[in-house]
Amino acid sequence: MGAGAGREAVVRVRGLGTYLGGHWVHRDLDLTVHRGEILALVGESGGGKTTLMREIIGLTRPQAGRIEVLGREVYNGPTAPYHLRVQWGVLFQQGALFTSLTVFENIAFPLRELWVAGHELEEDVIHDLVMLKLRMVGLRPADAWKLPAELSGGMIKRAALARALALEPEVLFLDEPTSGLDPNSASELDRLLDELHRELRLSALMITHDLNSMAAVADRIAVLAEGRVLVTGTLDEVAAYDHPFVRRFFHGARGAALLRTG
16 A cells, blocks of 8 residues: 555565465465565464565475565575575564573574674674663663573563674564563564664564554554455554455454544
């Protein structure tokens, strides 16, 4: 809908088909994320949102369709090409930090992987970059030496976000970033994402079921149901779409209150 007309697409999915467990999870699915926007993807639990994200980042190959990130086809060979993987960052659900590594080592991990592409970094450069990313997400230098088990839920998400930002990616993929957080921690993470979005002009695809997060952070919303994207637009545009899932999700007590105040 009009909000993205004429803008460059950083993610483009066309005609996607995914067959899992004896049925089609996605069928003829189209999705576009424009440069500089945060697109929130919502849908029913088990409806294929995370599977779609895994396909976009090259972890699960679909049975049909075409996926492009930054103008390059993801599946132009057996796996997603390395030159694309270093241009995106991923915040997995629950953070997915390496539990045996410190926060520092978790954030440094993608920086040390650069040797694969022939761009090995010196340790002092890695140290400075890690500390910079820590400050960007609101963590203290002392937090660098903690293990994930010593962090609160909000700190885990921030550390995972710092790792996703380590290589200064052009596109971020966020899988339920506020899931499992208390309302205050979720609001603080929303504010951080909004600040980073405005300061860095990040492009992002964010899976979420959190209406408050959606309203606070997303430029547009895409609704995934019946195996395809039914509608994409602003909160008001999507909420006006006539479909059972949209009515349940956006016009329940929480959704209705948000629409009134929005």
